[in-house]
Amino acid sequence: DAGVTQSPTHLIKTRGQQVTLRCSPKSGHDTVSWYQQALGQGPQFIFQYYEEEERQRGNFPDRFSGHQFPNYSSELNVNALLLGDSALYLCASSSNDRGRRQPQHFGDGTRLSIL
Amino acid sequence: AQKVTQAQTEISVVEKEDVTLDCVYETRDTTYYLFWYKQPPSGELVFLIRRNSFDEQNEISGRYSWNFQKSTSSFNFTITASQVVDSAVYFCALSDWNTGNQFYFGTGTSLTVIP
Numbered sequence: 001d002a003g004v005t006q007s008p009t010h011l012i013k014t015r016g017q018q019v020t021l022r023c024s025p026k027s028g029h030d031t032v033s034w035y036q037q038a039l040g041q042g043p044q045f046i047f048q049y050y051e052e053e054e055r056q057r058g059n060f061p062d063r064f065s066g067h068q069f070p071n072y073s074s075e076l077n078v079n080a081l082l083l084g085d086s087a088l089y090l091c092a093s094s095s096n097d098r099g100r101r102q103p104q105h106f107g108d109g110t111r112l113s114i115l
Numbered sequence: 116a117q118k119v120t121q122a123q124t125e126i127s128v129v130e131k132e133d134v135t136l137d138c139v140y141e142t143r144d145t146t147y148y149l150f151w152y153k154q155p156p157s158g159e160l161v162f163l164i165r166r167n168s169f170d171e172q173n174e175i176s177g178r179y180s181w182n183f184q185k186s187t188s189s190f191n192f193t194i195t196a197s198q199v200v201d202s203a204v205y206f207c208a209l210s211d212w213n214t215g216n217q218f219y220f221g222t223g224t225s226l227t228v229i230p
Contacts, residue, residue, distance in 0.1 A: 042220030056215050101148040101210045106160035
């Protein structure tokens with residue numbers, strides 16, 4: 001039973017560039033959330049996708065956008081990269097709540113470094 | 116406002132000692148869920164436990180135990196007879212009804228178990 005998989009593992013970009021990160025959810029999960037984790041900090045919620053739509057968004061600028069595909073996989077896009085975007089980006093999947101807050105299962109993350 | 120505080124930044128214990136990780140949360144909602152996650156050096160966040168606000172029963176799972184007290188808004192985590200493999204960063208997280216599916220994480224406690 002494959003867990004949450006993310007690609008790539010590491011990525012180096014320069015300021016102003018654009019980046020796309022990918023995530024495949026755990027089998028049986030239909031909801032994908034993205035988090036940004038700066039060094040020494042806890043994960044910060046970026047947004048969540050369900051039924052191919054952004055269901056909820058954290059306090060991140062419009063430079064951060066996403067997409068969910070019919071197979072539930074998801075992409076995170078970041079435009080006009082800033083040095084402060086350097087972080088570990090975590091993807092988490094869960095099954096739809098149905099009134100009960102299901103635990104989110106996390107991937108290993110993508111380490112993004114901006115030069 | 117929702118907030119999770121993990122006051123202990125770093126803890127070091129000698130193998131076989133017991134250790135308690137503290138978590139204090141803030142929420143105005145009466146319905147909420149609390150979680151503990153473990154993050155080893157590999158980066159993946161591993162789900163440990165979920166509690167809902169209606170269930171204050173404490174739980175023990177092997178060497179792990181959790182103490183949930185609504186009166187003090189605390190959800191503490193104890194590892195009994197610690198082992199080197201317990202070395203990791205531990206995060207407490209909150210998800211409440213008003214904020215939907217967003218998880219709020221604390222800043223984490225880095226636990227080092229010395230052999």
